[in-house]
Amino acid sequence: MTSCYAVIFTSTRTEGDNGYAEAAERMAALVSEQPGFLGVESVRGADGIGITVSYWESEAAILVWRQNPEHRLIQQRGRSEWYSAFHTRVCRVEREYRFGQ
Template identity: 75%
Template sequence: MMGQMPEPPYYAVIFTSRRTEGDQGYAEAAERMVELAREQPGFLGVESARGEDGLGITVSYWASEAAILAWKHHPEHSAIRERGRSTWYSACHTRVCRVERAYEFKQ
């Protein structure tokens, strides 16, 4: 992402996960979730990284807690979340934070 964000406050959802072996449709589903999230009211952006050891961190940014809850309850997102728990992740953790301040550096 590393793009233009609004002035705080806004919200960040931090999703940390450890992948299971093999793709099993994961890459396609992850791409679809980003595409679908971008269509949601209040979505501001997403950043994601995954290490060689399978540990991944995805941070999505939202304008409000209501937007986060709407995303959480979106039927397609709910179905993919359940598939993640049953197939793609050996462990995962979600944290919701309010961003009070933000700083950036560019060269």
């Protein structure tokens, strides 16, 4: 997966689910249908801090996903219900190294 873009979303969750799991499942299904989407990796600690990295073929593909109407609604719910803080970084992946699998 060289020469692609990574969107790094670091967030701190609020207490309770409040529909979060269902919305996350829907977003995973929806993003997998997006042109230019290459994959995602995600982890969340017991302290509520999580990091999700999604990979994309181009910045244009990232912008299309960002403007997806259903995704926009979920973003609004994230701000009002699910996250006490978050930040997003967009990076270009120049190379990668692997060990194992």
